[in-house]
Amino acid sequence: MSFKRTPSHxxxxxxxxxxxxIKGCSPISRAEIASMLGLSKPTVSQLVDELIYESWVVEKGIGESSAQGGRRPIQLFFNERKAFIIGADIGGTKVKIVLCDLNGNILAETSFxxxxxxxxxxxxxxxxxxxxxxxxxxIAKERILGMGVGIPGITETKSGLVMEAPSLGWIQYPFIAEAKRYFDFxxxxxxxxxxxxxxxxWLGNAKNKRNVLFIAVGTGxxxxxxxxxxxxxxASSAAGEMGYMVTNKEDMKREFKPIFHRYGYLESVAGGKSIGAQFTKAVQANPEHALYELARSSELAGEEAFLFAKKGDVAAIAIINEAIEHLAYAIVNATSLLNPEIxxxxxxxxxxxxxxxxxxxxxxxxYLPSLVExxxxxxxxxxxVLGAVSLFLREYESILNVHDEGDFL
Known part of the structure; x- marks a missing residue:
């Protein structure tokens, strides 16, 4: 978004x-803000007064006196309860919803x-x-700034359209348009x-990192x-689909079939569903195995393979190590290309x-030319859910929006 450099802007x-x-450094004084941001003291004082009037900032107590003595500066704090945000995470099996303050503290949650x-x-x-x-x-509805939502599929943030979410059966689903029927924020x-x-x-292990690769490994x-x-x-809101990476070209030559319809190669050899399916076949071939009867009647879960690998089960160890290798090679490829800090x-x-x-x-x-955390x-x-709240704070055009001034996130 571009603005004309007007006085109001x-x-x-x-x-x-x-x-x-103030949000990142409180308690802090007006003089300290002016020094940190390179702004004049009158400018800072005027804008802080406005923020206090609007309840974004509160004054609490007094700071320490200077070495030269004199009046001690009043300390400023961000008012994280000025408003609240809803964060929602829609999964294939569960929808989780949280009520957060502006600092990301979860005040209440529910799921269905x-x-x-x-x-x-x-x-x-x-x-x-x-x-x-x-x-x-x-909490009155008027105090809710809005809601951020994470959806398991390809989405367009600007239009609010879910292009495709297989686990939900959604194709070209107008999520935001439908949501307006039920939400007025x-x-x-x-x-x-x-x-x-x-x-x-925002709040996790990538805090203060500007280049991040987050990989979710589950069924997909x-x-x-x-x-x-x-x-x-x-280009089409589909970046990050690592599940489609190919880490063994020989498999592709053998008319590779994904574990689920439209799933990619990597998730079909290294995802939880794949590990469980391979472990089931291995157990079915060994009548002496403790899980033999269970494997004959139903497919074992990937978690059971890990459990038995920790116990020294040879088949489980081989299957999991193979999956780990595929995942590691994919991480090497992605990291070589993107060069993330973490x-x-x-x-x-x-x-x-x-x-x-x-x-x-x-x-x-x-394999990497340089180390990565x-x-x-x-x-x-x-x-x-916390990421959904962070998404809202980035996208919503308010004084709290940090999308344009990213250095202050």
């Missing part, structure tokens, strides 16, 4: 810079089954659950892994990419991180 920009400064309401109205149920959260916490949407990447950059595999502090969505693993992989991460790190360090998600299951 300059004032708006400076006001934004000041509130971000996705499949139970897909046919009868997912958005309607989201509205009902949101109203319950607000009523239970005695602004809503922004994005792919769920993109949103999780924003969450980790996807990634969120932040380059130079901006979420990279690609690579964060999230999703179902977190349950077996202690087993997986050291093995991935070994391969990555061996590899770690797991700090926010865990809350990465999606």
């Amino acid at each position: 300059l004032k708006f920009v400076n006001k934004k810079r000041i509130i971000q400064c 089954s996705t499949t139970a309401y897909l046919q009868t109205g997912l958005l309607k149920q989201m509205a009902i659950e949101t109203d319950r959260l607000l009523a239970k916490n005695q 602004p809503i922004y949407i994005d792919n769920d892994v993109n949103v999780a990447a924003l969450g980790e950059q 595999i996807g990634s969120g990419i932040i380059l130079n502090n901006q979420l990279f969505r690609g 690579v964060i693993l999230g999703g179902g992989v977190l349950n077996s991180a202690a087993y997986i991460v050291p093995r991935i790190q070994e391969i990555v360090d061996h 590899l770690t797991t998600s700090k926010l865990g299951e809350n990465a999606g």
Whole structure:
């Protein structure tokens, strides 16, 4: 978005810079703000007074006196309860909704089954659950700035259109247009892994990092990419689909068939569903195995393969190590191309991180020309909902918006 450099725009920009400064550095005095931002003291004082009048900033107590004595400066604090934001993470099995303050503190949360309401109205149920959260916490709707939503599919943030979300059965679904029937505040949407990447950059292990690769490994595999502090969505909002990476060309020559319709190669050999399916076949071939009877009647889960690998099960170890190698090669390829400061693993992989991460790190360090920090998600299951709140703060045109002045995030 471009603005003419008018006095009113300059004032708006400076006001934004000041509130971000207070938000990130409070308690802080007017003089300290002026020094940090290179603004005149009268300008800072005038804009701070406006922020106090508008309840974005509050004055609390007094600071320490200077070495020369004299009056001690009044300290300024960001008012994180000025307004509230709803964060929602729509998954294939569960929808999670949180009520947050402006600092990302979760004040209340709720969830419900996705499949139970897909046919009868997912958005309607989201509205009902949101109203319950607000009523239970005695917060008026007028104090809600808006809502951010993470969706498991290709989305267009600007138009509010879900291009495709296979697990929800949505194709060209006008999410924002439909949401306006149930919500009277602004809503922004994005792919769920993109949103999780924003969450980790805001409050997680990618805080203060400008170049981030977040990889969610579960049934499928996807990634969120932040380059130079901006979420990279690609030409058709489909950037980050790491699940389609090919890490063994010989498989493709043998008429490779994905584990699910329209799934990619990588998630078909390294995703949780793939690991479970391969482990099931291995167990079925061994009548002496402890899970033999179970494997004959149903497919084993990937978690069971990890559990038995930790116990020394030879078949489980071989299957998981093969999957880890594929994932590690994909990380090497993506990291070589993007050169992120940090690579964060999230999703179902977190349950077996202690087993997986050291093995991935070994391969990555061996092949990469330069070292990269590899770690797991700090926010865990809350990465999606907190990322949705972060998405809203980035996209919503208010004094809190940090999209244009990214250095103050």
